[in-house]
Amino acid sequence: MKTFEFRHATTVEDAIASGNAPGARYLAGGTNLLDLMKGGVEQPEALVDLRRLALTTIAPTAEGGAFIEAGVTNSAIANHPLIRAQYPVVSHAILSGATTQLRNMATAGGNLLQRTRCPYFMQTAFSSCNKRVPGSGCAARHGFHREHAVFGASDACVAVHPSDMAVALAILDAVVHVQGPDGRRAIPIDGFFALPGTTPDVDNTLRDGELILGIELPPSDLADHSWYLKVRDRHSYAFALVSVAAGLRVVDGVIASAGLALGGVAAKPWRLYEAERILVGRPPGEEAFHAAAARAMDGAEPLPQNAFKIDLGRHSVVRALHMAAAVRGDDA
Ligand code: SF4
Numbered sequence: 001m002k003t004f005e006f007r008h009a010t011t012v013e014d015a016i017a018s019g020n021a022p023g024a025r026y027l028a029g030g031t032n033l034l035d036l037m038k039g040g041v042e043q044p045e046a047l048v049d050l051r052r053l054a055l056t057t058i059a060p061t062a063e064g065g066a067f068i069e070a071g072v073t074n075s076a077i078a079n080h081p082l083i084r085a086q087y088p089v090v091s092h093a094i095l096s097g098a099t100t101q102l103r104n105m106a107t108a109g110g111n112l113l114q115r116t117r118c119p120y121f122m123q124t125a126f127s128s129c130n131k132r133v134p135g136s137g138c139a140a141r142h143g144f145h146r147e148h149a150v151f152g153a154s155d156a157c158v159a160v161h162p163s164d165m166a167v168a169l170a171i172l173d174a175v176v177h178v179q180g181p182d183g184r185r186a187i188p189i190d191g192f193f194a195l196p197g198t199t200p201d202v203d204n205t206l207r208d209g210e211l212i213l214g215i216e217l218p219p220s221d222l223a224d225h226s227w228y229l230k231v232r233d234r235h236s237y238a239f240a241l242v243s244v245a246a247g248l249r250v251v252d253g254v255i256a257s258a259g260l261a262l263g264g265v266a267a268k269p270w271r272l273y274e275a276e277r278i279l280v281g282r283p284p285g286e287e288a289f290h291a292a293a294a295r296a297m298d299g300a301e302p303l304p305q306n307a308f309k310i311d312l313g314r315h316s317v318v319r320a321l322h323m324a325a326a327v328r329g330d331d332a
Contacts, residue, residue: 010053023046029107033047055109058083068217086223089227089246093228112163117162131200138158140158149267166268170261174189178213193269225247241309245259246317250325260279272292
């Protein structure tokens with residue numbers, strides 16, 4: 001492994017001053033970054049350790065939502081009473097991912113910044129990967145792409161984002177709060193991840209040196225009926241082939257509002273706005289759920305090995321909506 005400098009940051013400002021240097025990377029739980037460094041995929045000049053920063057609380061906001069600081073572990077988020085009560089889909093999504101040991105180390109900020117698990121990206125033995133080595137080509141397009149994107153891909157890259165939590169955050173209209181050399185700003189989750197286009201090496205819209213401070217969850221009316229369905233090749237410790245975050249607010253037997261997003265199909269959580277609109281005003285049930293599912297995969301552009309995701313996506317949407325309608329709050 002290449003040698004690198006290691007710096008402990010003691011304040012946010014101190015971290016940003018170090019993190020803004022060329023070749024520097026922030027280190028939190030390290031569950032993804034250290035693996036990539038061991039394999040030579042990531043080769044930072046310096047690691048800026050964030051673990052001494054006090055970014056480890058979850059608190060209610062004045063607006064009635066919640067603020068999850070960036071250093072809170074995935075386990076702490078999933079098991080927090082406020083998250084379980086008001087945002088059970090977040091808890092459910094996190095618990096469907098990784099293992100207990102990894103969830104105990106991985107953090108909220110790191111969850112958003114984890115990198116694709118495309119095998120050609122993860123292994124330096126493969127020479128063509130535009131995300132790892134810009135301009136080198138995309139081995140997946142004409143190689144193994146069964147798990148890859150059906151939405152939002154480009155000639156340069158067809159990778160998917162691996163986060164489960166982010167899919168749940170999408171239907172909640174979460175906001176990512178960051179601070180950088182030019183001050184603080186808030187990024188809606190829908191604008192946080194970058195589609196590959198011609199620059200697949202860029203995963204998100206963070207600017208140089210920006211540090212994630214936390215994730216704001218606005219008040220939600222989807223808590224009573226929500227579900228996270230993850231379809232994968234084995235029941236644990238596997239990434240989604242397709243996942244669905246679904247939330248419904250039902251008033252007097254009619255869907256008053258809905259949230260629906262897919263994971264495992266794009267380089268970002270894929271929000272299904274049109275399917276959400278179809279659900280509103282209908283009674284929850286077969287007719288409404290199939291009508292939404294029929295539109296869910298509109299615009300998909302599968303590759304030869306992942307065309308199965310079209311049918312799988314539709315069926316998963318129906319299943320997730322049924323589960324969301326059947327549960328109440330934290331029953332999941
Ligand atoms: Fe690399 Fe993206 Fe192609 Fe995978 S899909 S080989 S990450 S460029």
